[in-house]
Amino acid sequence: MKKSIMAVCFLVFLTHCVEMKKQNSEQTEATEKTTDTIKAEENTGDLPIEYAENYFKATGTEPFWGLKIYGDKVELSTIEGDTIIVPHTEPIRVQDANIKMYRAQTEATSMDVIISQKECTNAMSGEVSPYSVTISYKKTGEEESHALEGCGSYVTDYRLNDIWVLEEMMSQKVSKEEFNGKDVPYMEIYTNDNRFSGFSGCNRMTGSLFYEKDLLRFAQIASTQMACPKMERESEFLKALQSGTTYKVENNRLYLSNGSQENLLIFKKID
Template sequence: MKNILILSCIVFLFFGCVEKKKEEPSEPEATETSEENTADTIQIEEKKREMEPIAMKIDGSYFKATGTEPFWGLKIYDNRVELQTMEDTIQTPPTEPIKAQDSNIAMYRIQTEATLLDIIIAHKECTNAMSGEVSPYTVTISYKTTGGDETQVFEGCGSYITDYRLHDIWVLEKMKGATVSKEDFNGKDVPNMEVNINNNGFSGFSGCNRMRGSLFYEKDVLRFTQVASTRMACPNMEKESEFLTALQGSTTYKVENNRLHLSNGSEENLLVFKKID
């Protein structure tokens, strides 16, 4: 009888273990197929990568300034100048700035039937008294109504709004009028760059090395500054050197037909880039 009880307990424990094993889910084994699917997913995700969205609001103005004590705001458009104060919003037709010969200072002198307005924009670092935000330009505005005796003076900080059309990925198509190819750059990719107006910077490939730098932008002015690059050596680096010299020598630009044309005062179309996204 004792032997029968012992045998029954053993059988009971055995079937209990079997049931537990059935309930426990087994982890799928890694296979070559799953690894391939993962690789495909990564490649798809890389292809979907896009330019960083433009962070600022695009309203068509090319210069903005603000100030405190009292609060005011200025916007300059191609077709108008808009000054907003605590009491009023003044809109005037645009005018060409008067530029200083020996420094980066521009003055807009505007006179209408109702308004006398002088705007001085100086390329001098400026700190907002309330927020502490630093801007590259100091702005002084003198305003009074025509026939009035009181002149209001506003002081504050401002910045040019970099052309949103530059915010893209560009591949070199022509250099000094000649079409370029990979063979010109030792079979590697042709120079290309990503321009980011959120931080006024650019980065890319110059033919042999990686490069990066900053943008200097004012209305109708574009310069590629503070250019730094890696120091790899490649055969026939003359083309890369020629490209970097042309890039840093450009001062003006034009965007049309998905092309970015860079020129300077004496030579047009130093470089022509094609938009690729």
């Protein structure tokens, strides 16, 4: 009888343990599902422009490969069909040369990407790019690194592709009267081929864009040679335009600044 009672107690205890384990498992599963749902909801929002769009792209042959650099990741596609993704890191810069190295490491892969401002020609298409790119990567467990070479270019911010009319210069509102009464300066930017054209207050102007991430320069500016009253304002505008190095696009406006002065020029977008 005593043995029977002990056996019944043991079965009750065992059943209770199994039930508790089942409840814990269901709670854990519910928590995991909730967590996954939260992550999914967090990832559904639109990413900022610096993350959603790649700002640099490169390709290579022998073997074929493609590279894209975003604000939050570096993505390498190989001819074998692999897509290797590592986190974006701040580039290591070489002093006195436009050379940047992105170095990243994950549990699966280590990767170095070196971008040099050196003209590069695609071996198959003959297309000339302004940057040479070398990549070295190694997957976990591999003894030797993979080395790739190719050509690349920065992808100019598409938001710049528009017509911009000068609104402020050196933190002061501008008017037609300051520029010979004709019109205030304006320009149209063409991001597909990195050039611009427009009116500088008296003369027509054209030039090229030099663009990298967080860097914008208006270069090789050429203009007609007409003489007008108040030419000093046009000279001030052209000097400010050439001295700008950084930019911001916000509220339908383009803000140009440099290391010593913010908002040298402010342009308003017109449709």
